Amino acid sequence: MNNLTDDTNQTINIEIDLILDAIFQKYGYDFRNYSRAHVKRRLLHRLAGSHFKSLSQMQHEVLYDPSFFQEILKDLSINVTEMFRDPKFYLALRSEIIPLLKTYPFIKVWHAGCSTGEEVYSFAIVLKEEGLYDRVQIYATDFNRTVLDIAKKGIYPINRIKEFTANYQQAGGKQSFSDYYMADYNSVIFDQSLKKNIVFAEHNLVTDSVFAEVNIIICRNVLIYFNRELQNKVFTLFTESLINGGFLCLGSKETLQFSQNAGLYDVLNAYEKLYKKRII
Amino acid sequence: MNYKAIVIGASTGGFYALKRLITALPGGFEFPILIVQHISSNSDNFMARYLDGISKLTVKEADEKEAILPGTVYIAPPNYHMLVEENFTIGLSTEEKIRYARPSIDVLFESAVYAYGNQLIGIVLTGANNDGSEGLLAIKKAGGLTIVQTPEQAEADMMPQSAIDLAKPDHILPIEGIAALLTSLDNNQKNSITT
Numbered sequence: 201m202n203n204l205t206d207d208t209n210q211t212i213n214i215e216i217d218l219i220l221d222a223i224f225q226k227y228g229y230d231f232r233n234y235s236r237a238h239v240k241r242r243l244l245h246r247l248a249g250s251h252f253k254s255l256s257q258m259q260h261e262v263l264y265d266p267s268f269f270q271e272i273l274k275d276l277s278i279n280v281t282e283m284f285r286d287p288k289f290y291l292a293l294r295s296e297i298i299p300l301l302k303t304y305p306f307i308k309v310w311h312a313g314c315s316t317g318e319e320v321y322s323f324a325i326v327l328k329e330e331g332l333y334d335r336v337q338i339y340a341t342d343f344n345r346t347v348l349d350i351a352k353k354g355i356y357p358i359n360r361i362k363e364f365t366a367n368y369q370q371a372g373g374k375q376s377f378s379d380y381y382m383a384d385y386n387s388v389i390f391d392q393s394l395k396k397n398i399v400f401a402e403h404n405l406v407t408d409s410v411f412a413e414v415n416i417i418i419c420r421n422v423l424i425y426f427n428r429e430l431q432n433k434v435f436t437l438f439t440e441s442l443i444n445g446g447f448l449c450l451g452s453k454e455t456l457q458f459s460q461n462a463g464l465y466d467v468l469n470a471y472e473k474l475y476k477k478r479i480i
Numbered sequence: 481m482n483y484k485a486i487v488i489g490a491s492t493g494g495f496y497a498l499k500r501l502i503t504a505l506p507g508g509f510e511f512p513i514l515i516v517q518h519i520s521s522n523s524d525n526f527m528a529r530y531l532d533g534i535s536k537l538t539v540k541e542a543d544e545k546e547a548i549l550p551g552t553v554y555i556a557p558p559n560y561h562m563l564v565e566e567n568f569t570i571g572l573s574t575e576e577k578i579r580y581a582r583p584s585i586d587v588l589f590e591s592a593v594y595a596y597g598n599q600l601i602g603i604v605l606t607g608a609n610n611d612g613s614e615g616l617l618a619i620k621k622a623g624g625l626t627i628v629q630t631p632e633q634a635e636a637d638m639m640p641q642s643a644i645d646l647a648k649p650d651h652i653l654p655i656e657g658i659a660a661l662l663t664s665l666d667n668n669q670k671n672s673i674t675t
Binding site: 213 | 522543566573575594
């Protein structure tokens with residue numbers, strides 16, 4: 201980081217506004233209502249590792265070189281996740297939501313912001329172990345095509361399996377985790393049968409609208425990158441997409457509390473952020 | 481100089497160091513404090529609850545978009561980076577670990593520099609890695625106040641030593657000295673505002 205004066209910081213903030221506008225106008229991806237500290241950190245990190253002298257110079261490249269824009273898109277979308285991230289969430293899911301889902305003949309699941317798919321396969325494993333998988337349809341969506349391609353393949357580096365396995369066990373897993381994948385030297389591929397009822401599709405929470413009526417929405421650690429205004433907009437989209445009595449599962453540090461939609465939900469688990477849409 | 485906030489980074493041995501530091505601060509202490517303590521990703525919010533119970537300040541695990549208030553200590557949640565937004569609210573992120581750490585001290589410090597400029601106090605405590613050194617250097621370059629725990633007193637001396645070597649901090653002090661300095665800075669500022 202260079203010496204920072206109020207004046208240079210102000211200039212950087214203007215450059216960020218301009219580059220986000222440029223991205224929106226040229227490519228349609230709208231990061232203008234993302235958490236600014238996050239966007240700033242990622243853009244300045246990219247700048248520091250480049251030959252550009254300023255974000256303004258980088259903006260020129262963003263506009264004229266679509267492949268460079270793809271790199272920026274990767275920087276701005278957070279795609280770091282793991283299988284059974286936050287094992288306690290899956291324990292709560294099993295004890296508080298699964299028994300209620302079992303009362304439905306058919307269940308539609310929307311996993312919004314599924315990134316590279318680890319958490320989708322985690323939920324698919326839970327559904328399988330709970331005997332629900334054969335009557336579900338899972339829509340796994342993300343705005344980033346590159347990560348969706350990884351999600352569709354279901355192939356992950358083998359060095360992550362130790363962490364995934366520990367999470368699976370803490371998450372109330374009922375089998376041996378190795379039942380769900382095949383390993384070779386460098387990678388593991390998850391059981392094809394887990395994919396049978398999953399549709400991976402592009403959907404942008406910021407710019408796209410309702411595409412299905414679902415029983416449960418899982419959207420974890422996506423909304424933390426949005427400002428309150430955008431969070432509200434997405435909560436409204438979720439409310440419109442859920443059936444009455446449907447479930448909303450957020451990341452453990454995310455909350456409906458400050459949204460105008462809060463009154464439409466009952467809190468099932470305040471710590472794991474599990475909500476149930478009221479029957480109106 | 482008027483300061484607006486304190487950021488603290490701690491790793492190995494940090495729980496005990498933070499306990500001594502936070503409990504040594506008086507009731508009515510006004511600077512908000514933001515803390516990254518390296519911690520296992522599946523921990524709960526025990527440290528925040530414990531420190532809240534034994535100190536005179538309000539201590540809590542940080543929530544996303546939370547406004548940063550005087551007299552309050554915010555601890556980064558396990559498995560999230562904690563950032564300061566320029567509107568003085570807290571941002572959380574799950575981006576990749578930095579130097580094997582999430583939360584990362586550097587991420588907190590560097591974002592706090594953008595929010596507070598030279599009105600920031602940065603402190604690096606005990607730890608067995610070099611997280612926080614770059615962040616402390618950024619605070620120093622922006623004209624903020626930099627403090628490092630005396631390595632000889634730290635349970636693990638690598639992190640404070642690394643911060644000293646890179647950032648050449650304004651003060652190298654034991655925990656009691658850090659607490660006394662912060663208390664006097666806080667008092668001076670309150671007096672200068674009232675007179």
